[in-house]
Amino acid sequence: MSKWEMVQLGDVCTGVITNIAQKDLSDNNGNYPIHGASGLIKCVNFYKQDKPYIAVVKDGAGVGRVSRMPAKSSVIGTMQYILPSKDIDVNYLYYAMVRMDLARFYTGATIPHIYFKDYKKEFLPLPPPLVQQKIADALDRANASIEKRKMQIEKLDLLIKSRFIEMFGESEISDDVSLFNESIEEMFIGPFGSSLKNDCFVDEDKSFCMVYEQKHAIQKSFDLDNRYVDKSKYDELKRFTVQAGDIIVSCRGTIGETYILPKEAPMGIMHPSIMKIRLKKNVYNSVFFNELLMQFFKKNTSANGSSVKMAITAKNLGQLQLLKPSIDAQHQFADFVQAVDKSKFALQQQLEKQQFLYKSLMQKCFNGELFGNE
Numbered sequence: 420m421s422k423w424e425m426v427q428l429g430d431v432c433t434g435v436i437t438n439i440a441q442k443d444l445s446d447n448n449g450n451y452p453i454h455g456a457s458g459l460i461k462c463v464n465f466y467k468q469d470k471p472y473i474a475v476v477k478d479g480a481g482v483g484r485v486s487r488m489p490a491k492s493s494v495i496g497t498m499q500y501i502l503p504s505k506d507i508d509v510n511y512l513y514y515a516m517v518r519m520d521l522a523r524f525y526t527g528a529t530i531p532h533i534y535f536k537d538y539k540k541e542f543l544p545l546p547p548p549l550v551q552q553k554i555a556d557a558l559d560r561a562n563a564s565i566e567k568r569k570m571q572i573e574k575l576d577l578l579i580k581s582r583f584i585e586m587f588g589e590s591e592i593s594d595d596v597s598l599f600n601e602s603i604e605e606m607f608i609g610p611f612g613s614s615l616k617n618d619c620f621v622d623e624d625k626s627f628c629m630v631y632e633q634k635h636a637i638q639k640s641f642d643l644d645n646r647y648v649d650k651s652k653y654d655e656l657k658r659f660t661v662q663a664g665d666i667i668v669s670c671r672g673t674i675g676e677t678y679i680l681p682k683e684a685p686m687g688i689m690h691p692s693i694m695k696i697r698l699k700k701n702v703y704n705s706v707f708f709n710e711l712l713m714q715f716f717k718k719n720t721s722a723n724g725s726s727v728k729m730a731i732t733a734k735n736l737g738q739l740q741l742l743k744p745s746i747d748a749q750h751q752f753a754d755f756v757q758a759v760d761k762s763k764f765a766l767q768q769q770l771e772k773q774q775f776l777y778k779s780l781m782q783k784c785f786n787g788e789l790f791g792n793e
Contacts, residue, residue, distance in 0.1 A: 423544040423787060428516070431507040431545065434535030435500040436477075437467065439493060453493045456481045460495065467493040471509045473501035473516060475533070482531040483522030487513045499535060508548060510555035515543040518781060544785055554784045561777045568770040575763050582755055583710055587744055600737035605697040607733050608670055609689035610659050620646045627653045629685060631661050633692040636669040636678045641685070648688065659689040666709055668694040668716075675716025679709050694733065704746065706753035711741060 441460060444453065449464030456476045469490055476484045478497045487510065494500065501516070503509045524538045525531040546554070600606075609615070615630070626647030635641055648656075661667060663684045669676040671692040689695055696712075698705060783789050 423546045425542050426545045427539065428541045428543060429539030431504050432473070432512060433502045434539065435502060437494060437496055437498070437500065439495045441495050451491055451493070452489070453495065454486070454488060454498070455495045456484070456497050463493070465493070466491040468500060468502070472503070473509065473513055474498045475501055475521060478532050479530055482525050483520070483533055485513060485516045485521065507545065508551040508555060510559070511551035514555060514558050514781065515785070518785060544787065546787070546790065550790045553790050557784060557789070558781060561773070561780050565770065565773050565777060568766060568773060572763055572766050572770065575759050575766070579710065579756055579759055580714065583714065583752065586748065586752055587742060590742065598737065599739045599741050602699055602702045602743070603696060603737065604699050605695060606737065608694045609691040610656050612691045614656060615691060619648055619652050621649050623647050625649060629687040630690050631667055631687045631693060632690040633669040633671055633673070636667045636676045636693055637673055639678050641680065653688060656688050660686060661689055661695050662686045664697070664705065666696040666705065666712070668696065668712070670694050677709055677713050677716070679705055701746065703743070704749035704753045706756050707749035710752070710756065715741070
């Protein structure tokens with residue numbers, strides 16, 4: 420094990436705020452990038468930092484997310500500059516801050532905020548400059564493999580979208596069919612938050628069923644770090660039961676992510692952060708309908724997913740006249756999706772393995788197990 424000096428974050432970098440607002444950039448064009456929480460906004464005719472630096476989302480969606488930024492660039496006021504001192508490599512600092520999980524420092528119930536004055540007290544090891552570079556290079560290589568795998572998965576998603584457009588056109592809405600409501604057996608959002616507070620959850624071994632939450636819709640999986648309720652709470656909220664074949668939709672924060680609960684998914688109840696859609700039989704193929712719904716939400720949500728042009732409510736969705744091609748065409752599309760999903764599943768397994776190895780590598784790097792005593 421190494422005997423590297425442990426320092427506080429505030430000892431090796433400086434936090435600098437900015438008051439640039441995105442609304443003030445509409446008429447400003449140039450060659451220098453300016454970034455927001457969701458990424459590049461545009462190129463403008465000025466820059467605030469002439470050297471590479473770190474930026475942290477300090478307000479709103481994505482609070483605590485850490486990014487590396489290039490020289491001669493800027494960020495808007497929802498982010499904060501983190502400027503490294505001469506004693507620390509900017510790439511090493513980036514990984515050290517990612518490891519700190521800054522989101523846990525947020526305050527504010529409506530709009531979350533984090534403050535440099537709070538997280539600057541976090542400790543990190545400070546190895547010699549050459550070792551800092553070696554650690555950053557090793558983590559860069561591991562991270563590049565993860566990003567490559569993610570891009571492969573994204574390309575398969577685009578393949579599905581292209582096939583959808585090829586078969587059915589670019590619009591998910593049609594004037595030639597009956598209301599969406601007429602194809603639905605059940606559709607509503609989960610219970611009021613006061614009905615399912617944190618003290619309602621119990622340990623799995625004392626539970627009756629799990630609770631489906633927004634994370635299940637976002638991560639497209641039921642096998643996560645789940646929460647559970649007992650039989651008494653289930654009986655109280657059994658109207659909000661979800662089961663295999665239902666489609667759940669995320670309705671808070673990251674809005675409009677959908678997930679068809681597979682046949683092996685256990686019965687559970689809904690969290691207030693999701694909507695359940697149960698289709699009538701033989702009207703829609705659920706795989707086709709899920710893709711239809713996802714594409715509709717992508718067109719009707721904002722760029723960062725934090726707001727919607729049309730609120731996701733059962734009343735609003737029910738009034739839509741969604742595309743409804745022949746059931747044979749729907750089945751044909753579903754067969755294509757399921758074939759692509761087999762490839763996605765294999766890539767997803769590889770991605771999860773790479774992410775596990777990346778976390779292990781990061782742990783070893785910062786513990787001095789790989790580059791210690793140099």
